[in-house]
Amino acid sequence: MQHPVQYIPVETPGGEVVGYVWADYAAGTLEWTQRAASGADGYRLGQEWAAKVAETRERGLPLAGALTELARAAGTGPPVDVCGAEAVEELARTVTEADDRRLLAQLDHGNAEAWQELADAYAALTDDDRDVRWGGGEKNANGAIQMAYPLYSRPLWRVVAALWGIGAVTPEHRLSASADPTVPPRGRLRPADAVRAATLLAAGERISEGTVDEAVRSGLFDAMVVALLAWHAAQASAS
Structure with a gap:
């Protein structure tokens, strides 16, 4: 059974997670959420990904296909299942030891x-x-x-x-x-x-x-x- 929300992390070449692309299947939306604690380079990369997600959204692809395509572009594994958008927002607020x-x-x-x-x-x-x-x-x-x-x-x-x-x-x-x-x-x-x-x-x-x-x-x-x-x-x- 498909979960209501799936996400993929986006990382810098050095492994810093800068944000998350996520699909809300109930709402039919594809979104980008920037990690709050990302550094200067991560923030700039996040802005690029915000534009990339917006462009993908405008193409009108099915959500699952759009998320899979973006996962390939990010070089990540398959999308991760979560129970709702709040889980992604919580991830984005988390401050890590790497930060x-x-x-x-x-x-x-x-x-x-x-x-x-x-x-x-x-x-x-x-x-x-x-x-x-x-x-x-x-x-x-x-x-x-x-x-x-x-x-x-x-x-x-x-x-x-x-x-x-x-x-x-x-x-x-x-x-x-x-x-x-x-x-x-x-x-x-x-x-x-x-x-x-x-x-x-x-x-x-x-x-x-x-x-x-x-x-x-x-x-x-x-x-x-x-x-x-x-x-x-x-x-x-x-x-």
Whole structure:
């Protein structure tokens, strides 16, 4: 008996799953779902496959035949049976160990000067440095109210700037790909999540002012730096 939904995974040449082509036989649709945690190259390949699926859909092939044809193009095995579209969507949301390894590979462990700068900048921070004040909010002569904006201290921003030097801010983590990392209720932030947090803080601040302030207040800022420095120390001990 044919299952209501079948899918095939699409991978990069290196084996990273970037998304899934799936057929819903009850609805009569052929769809593409991008993996949320795919890297920069995977995202670009996913866009190509989104177009390929759309083109195949427009040709009006029977669903089973279309999926088999795309499976050959992807170089995968036969379609996988699942009970519904929700199962494919859940697969697309899953973050794997390979995703974590890809992010950790962006860290420049060998740049001792950059890591020392992060450690020194963080050690020099005071409570006053962490206290982010806000400017703006005033009404000008035309009656328009200026948008509020954070006033970060130089020592605090020194830490944020140091994240770029160690490679923790990377396009391999797409900000729209997954939920923002949070401080775990127990234990230390995982190193890969620290890279996600660093990218959120340094790159996300350009999109949404106040991102760093929120991270400082929630504890994510400190958890991120501690996790990154601990990872670097562990790598040094292992080498």
